[in-house]
Amino acid sequence: MKARRREVLKGALALSALSLPWPPLRSGGALAAERTSVIVIGGGLSGLYCALSLADFDVDVLLLEGSNRIGGRAFTADGVETRPEYGASEVGPSYARAIYLCSRLNVNLIPDRRKLLPISNFVNGTWVASSNWAASNANKMPEGERHIPPLMVGMRLLSDMNPLENLTDWLSGEFASYDVSVRELFIKNGVSEAALRLASKTMDTLNSSSLALMQERTRTEYDASYAGTVSGEADSPFGLIGGQNEGEDAPAVRNIEGGTSRLPEAIAAALGDRVRTGKIVAEVAMSKSGADVRCLDGSRYRADFVVSAAPFSTLRNISVTPRFAGPQAEAVFRLGYRGTTRAFGVVEQPYWEDDGLEPSFFTDETIQTLTVVDKPGIDKRVFSVIFTGPDAARIDQLPNDQALALIESEIARVRPSTKGKLRFLSLYGWRNNRLVQGCRHMFAPGQITQFAQEMIVPHHRLHFAGEHARRVDFGMEAALESGERAAQEILGRA
Numbered sequence: 001m002k003a004r005r006r007e008v009l010k011g012a013l014a015l016s017a018l019s020l021p022w023p024p025l026r027s028g029g030a031l032a033a034e035r036t037s038v039i040v041i042g043g044g045l046s047g048l049y050c051a052l053s054l055a056d057f058d059v060d061v062l063l064l065e066g067s068n069r070i071g072g073r074a075f076t077a078d079g080v081e082t083r084p085e086y087g088a089s090e091v092g093p094s095y096a097r098a099i100y101l102c103s104r105l106n107v108n109l110i111p112d113r114r115k116l117l118p119i120s121n122f123v124n125g126t127w128v129a130s131s132n133w134a135a136s137n138a139n140k141m142p143e144g145e146r147h148i149p150p151l152m153v154g155m156r157l158l159s160d161m162n163p164l165e166n167l168t169d170w171l172s173g174e175f176a177s178y179d180v181s182v183r184e185l186f187i188k189n190g191v192s193e194a195a196l197r198l199a200s201k202t203m204d205t206l207n208s209s210s211l212a213l214m215q216e217r218t219r220t221e222y223d224a225s226y227a228g229t230v231s232g233e234a235d236s237p238f239g240l241i242g243g244q245n246e247g248e249d250a251p252a253v254r255n256i257e258g259g260t261s262r263l264p265e266a267i268a269a270a271l272g273d274r275v276r277t278g279k280i281v282a283e284v285a286m287s288k289s290g291a292d293v294r295c296l297d298g299s300r301y302r303a304d305f306v307v308s309a310a311p312f313s314t315l316r317n318i319s320v321t322p323r324f325a326g327p328q329a330e331a332v333f334r335l336g337y338r339g340t341t342r343a344f345g346v347v348e349q350p351y352w353e354d355d356g357l358e359p360s361f362f363t364d365e366t367i368q369t370l371t372v373v374d375k376p377g378i379d380k381r382v383f384s385v386i387f388t389g390p391d392a393a394r395i396d397q398l399p400n401d402q403a404l405a406l407i408e409s410e411i412a413r414v415r416p417s418t419k420g421k422l423r424f425l426s427l428y429g430w431r432n433n434r435l436v437q438g439c440r441h442m443f444a445p446g447q448i449t450q451f452a453q454e455m456i457v458p459h460h461r462l463h464f465a466g467e468h469a470r471r472v473d474f475g476m477e478a479a480l481e482s483g484e485r486a487a488q489e490i491l492g493r494a
C-alpha cells in the first residue's frame with residue numbers, strides 16, 4: 001500500500017515537473033533556484049514532523065528554518081548551568097505522536113520527577129500560607145470562591161463553567177456563545193470583583209476567548225484520564241510544572257532525557273541535508289505552475305507545494321501571493337499571541353527557613369510566581385520566576401541584565417529573606433524571539449467563530465501547520481498533529 005502510494009506520488013510530482021517548465025535558473029544577480037517538491041517553512045516540531053512524514057513517502061522536501069537553532073519552542077538552554085527548558089518540557093501520557101517519534105528515533109522518555117515545593121501567597125500586602133488562605137483577611141472573595149488558592153482562581157472558575165465534552169466541540173457552532181472573553185463570561189456568571197482581580201493576575205488570558213481555554217481544559221482532562229494524573233491546575237494546560245506523577249509505576253507526565261531539544265534534533269538528524277538553518281523566508285509567490293520561495297539571504301527555491309509551519313505571528317511578515325483573503329486573512333493577520341517571560345536560577349540557601357513561609361510563592365504585585373523545584377540530578381534547588389501576559393510585556397521592555405536586576409530587587413523587597421540567597425542564571429522572553437513572537441497563539445473573543453474553520457484551509461499551494469493550526473491536541477502534540485495533517489493534505493493532492 002505504502003509502496004503503491006509512493007509510486008503514484010512520485011509519478012504525479014514528476015509529471016508536474018515535466019509538463020510545467022520552470023523559469024530559467026539565473027537572471028541578473030539572482031541565485032539559482034533550488035528545485036524540490038515541497039518546501040516547509042519553520043523548523044519547530046510541526047515543520048520537522050511534516051517534513052519527516054513527507055520524506056517517509058519519498059517526497060523531495062526541504063525545510064527552511066530562519067534561526068540557527070532547530071526546534072523553535074522546544075528549546076533546552078544547554079549553555080546554562082542548570083539547563084532549564086525555555087519552552088516545552090512535559091510529554092503528556094496521551095501524546096501518541098510524540099511517544100511514537102521518541103521510540104522511533106531512540107530519544108528516551110523519562111518520568112517527570114521534578115517536584116514543585118509548596119506555595120505561599122502575598123496578596124493585598126499580606127503574606128498568607130496556602131493552608132490559611134480560606135480564612136485569611138487578605139482573601140476578599142465571598143463564600144463559594146474563597147477556598148480556591150489565588151493561583152488557581154481563574155482556571156478553577158472556568159473549569160466549572162466548561163460545557164465541552166469532546167475534543168472538537170469547540171469548533172461546533174453549538175458552543176459559539178462561549179466565544180466571548182473570560183471576563184465577560186465570569187461577570188455574566190456572577191463571579192466576584194475580588195476573584196476577577198486575582199484571576200486577572202493569575203490568568204493573563206482573561207481577555208481571550210473562553211471557548212479556546214475550555215478546549216484546553218477538556219484536552220487536559222483527557223490527558224490526565226490516561227494515567228491517573230492530577231492535571232496542572234494553573235493558567236496553562238501544563239500547570240506550573242504540569243501533572244504530578246503519582247507513584248513510581250505511573251509515569252504520567254514524562255520529560256525527554258537530556259532536554260526537550262533532543263527530539264527536534266533527532267528529527268532533523270533523520271532528515272539530514274533536507275534541513276537548512278539560517279534561512280528566513282521572505283516571500284512565497286505561487287502560480288499555476290509552482291511556488292517560488294525567496295529567503296532574506298537571496299537564496300531561492302522552487303516547489304510544487306509549500307507548508308507554512310511558522311506561527312501566524314511571523315507568517316504575517318512573509319509576502320504571500322496571491323494574497324490571503326476573507327476569514328483566512330483575518331486569521332493570519334489578527335490571531336492573538338500570548339507572551340511569557342521567565343527568569344531561571346539556583347537557590348543558594350533555603351530562605352524559607354528564615355521566614356517560615358512556603359518556598360514557592362505567588363504575589364499580586366510585579367512578581368507573579370516564583371516556583372522552587374527539586375530537579376533530579378541537580379544538588380541545589382532550582383527556581384524560576386514566571387511572568388505572563390501584560391506582566392511579561394512589561395519585563396520584556398528591559399534589556400536582560402536590567403530585567404534580572406529589577407526582578408531580584410523586587411523579590412527581595414516583598415520577601416526580604418531571599419536577599420543574597422537566589423543566584424540568577426538567565427532570562428528568556430518569547431515575545432522577544434522575533435521568529436516566534438509569543439509563547440503560543442490565543443484566540444481573542446469572537447475569533448473562533450470568525451475564522452477557526454477557515455484558517456487552516458490550504459491557500460493555493462500553501463498548507464498550514466503549527467500549534468495554532470491544531471484541531472484536537474495541545475502543546476507539542478498539537479504541533480505534531482498539525483504537521484501530520486499538512487503532510488497528508490499534500491500526499492492527497494499529489
Ligand SMILES: Cc1cc2nc3c(=O)[nH]c(=O)nc-3n(C[C@H](O)[C@H](O)[C@H](O)COP(=O)(O)OP(=O)(O)OC[C@H]3O[C@@H](n4cnc5c(N)ncnc54)[C@H](O)[C@@H]3O)c2cc1C
Pocket residue numbers: 041042043044045046047064065066067070071072073074086087088089090091092238242279280281282309310311314315318340430435436438439440465466467468474475476477478479
Ligand atoms: C514556555 C513554554 C512552555 C511550554 N511547555 C510545554 C509543555 O510542557 N508541553 C508541551 O507539550 N508543550 C509545551 N509548550 C508548547 C510547545 O512548545 C509548542 O506547542 C510547540 O513546540 C510549537 O511547535 P511549532 O512547530 O508549532 O512552532 P515553533 O516551535 O514556534 O516553530 C516555528 C519555527 O518557525 C521558524 N520561523 C518563523 N518564521 C520563519 C520564517 N520567516 N522563515 C523561516 N523560519 C521561520 C521559527 O524560528 C521556529 O523555529 C510550551 C511552550 C512554551 C513557549
